Amino acid sequence: MNDPKQLKDRQEYSALQPSWINKALIEQALRNDGEENPQVQAVDVRRALAEGENYGSTIYRVTAALSDGKERSFIIKGPTVAGLSEATQPSGTFQREITMFTECIPKMEALLEKCAPGRFPPLTPRCYHHATCPVKFLVMEDLRPAGFRLAERKRGLGLRHSLLALRCLARFHAASHALLRQQPELERVLDNMLNVADQGHQDFVKGELEATALACRSWPGFQEIAERLDKFKTISGDVFDKINAPEPGGFNVISHGDFWTNNLMFRYEDGNPEEFRAVDLQLAHVCSPVIDILHLFSNSVSDDVHAHHQDLLLREYHVELRRTLEILGHKAPSLESLQAAMEAHGSYALYFALELPIVKADEGLDLDAVSRGIYTDLLRVLETPDIKKRLQRSLLEYARKGWLPA
Known part of the structure; x- marks a missing residue:
């Protein structure tokens, strides 16, 4: 009752x-x-x-x-x-987001302002x-009166959008790394991304994997990928928990945690993106910075950026990360170590790529149905030509790199 x-x-x-x-x-x-x-x-x-x-x-x-x-x-x-x-x-x-907006973000912005007065714009809207x-x-703060708006979700972020977002993400990560060095207890306060372990979330991820495997069985040349997806389904929860954890002795940051198109706002001048703010920090947690980068690359950049410009974007991210950390008095990891971290955490790219139908669908999907094993709508969207082509390319790449283990 x-x-x-x-x-x-x-x-x-x-x-x-x-x-x-x-x-x-x-x-x-x-x-x-x-x-x-x-x-x-x-x-x-x-x-x-x-x-x-x-x-x-x-x-x-x-x-x-x-x-x-x-x-x-x-x-x-x-x-x-x-x-x-x-x-x-x-x-x-929700409590994690309150902590981020009322404690972490003000301290991160204060660190940047103290070391370089007037140089850095806000990281997020004000609370x-x-x-x-x-x-x-x-x-x-409502960013709309200042001219901010979301980019086109279905099209994905072009190169200008992606460069601006990643440079701002690098400053976010640098400031958070400096804050963690001052207050290491924040790792415990924010904890890990516990929602990965939630039964409902696990059911949804397994539903995505199962539906994608079903689609692969109908695509010529993708039978082996379908078998790999079936095997990965049994270990996905453990893999994602491990990848999301902070690296002992490694370079850790407070990640945004949900760095995709609908959480990224841009201000435009003459049609070009000139300023950026990140919104929605409910999944912020301490981990490797590449988690946010893999998220953006896997389901939120345009097909052209995804196919041709990922290396350029990672280099530009690293340049901004190094510059900002030097201003804050800290040392950045090498570009080579970031590239190695991308490979080590690559299985997480699969998790985000599976969300392509959700990100790019014309209409909202019934996510509860996926958790219950009802895949009719999801399979329909997976057959959309542009989504199908993008996902097929990603799955083949992940299999080749070992991100989707045999």
Whole structure:
């Protein structure tokens, strides 16, 4: 039987304007931003993203009309309806994001500013307010009024977008490495990416592997790949847990954890991307920096970038990482060691490549169906010509490199 209170909470949270998003909440956010006596006359609340565009949270865009005639816009991020129950919220992801935005990011940006005043732009949008009651939520800077927007998800990031994103990622990683050297306990605070071990997540990954193997059996020349996918399914959880763990004595950073198109925002001038911010830090954890790079390469860059420019992008990432770490007083790993780490962690590229149908599909997929072993929609998307071609190329490459073991 449904708990009446939980049912009421879900109905309230599903409403277009939940009552907890109100004038008092916005006034507190404004006070946290330095406003002395803010007075909000009205708030307009709208869903910021369509259903299926953000899988771990519910995003609202809130426009506040102030008594002085001005307007302020905010992004308010809360858990999904399922996440209203702590039992169903994946591995404390929301608390991890609160820690990142309220503790780690301000300290990382302060380190950069202290060593090079005025040189580095913000790494992420600002966080103005957060709380855990009536639900866990974050009140964030809305980047849209400043001209930021998402790139085209289905097309993937071109070379300009990819270079800008990776240079900014290098600064993020460098600052986080310096912070970890000062506060090594943050590794324990952020912990590992525990959601990999969640049963629901394991079921979903195994469903992706099984569906892709089914598709491979119908593709000429891919029978061996199908067999490898079937074998990999039995060890995937252990492989991913090991790859996501910090490297003892190695070069570790706080990774973004979910570095793909829908979490990357760009500001444009004359149609060209000129400025970048990373959003959504729910999966941030301590590990090798190549995890974020493999993620971007596997499912978020364009086909041209994926086929021809990965080496260039890794070199440019390394140049920016080295420069920033030198400013911060730390030493960067060599390019050769980064290349070796890419090879050592390569099996994780398979994990991200399996998400290509989700990233590039015209319509949202029923992800719960995949976890339950129902693959009709996923198999249909896997036969889309551009997705099929990209995934086939990736699978053959991963098999050749040993990232998809025999």
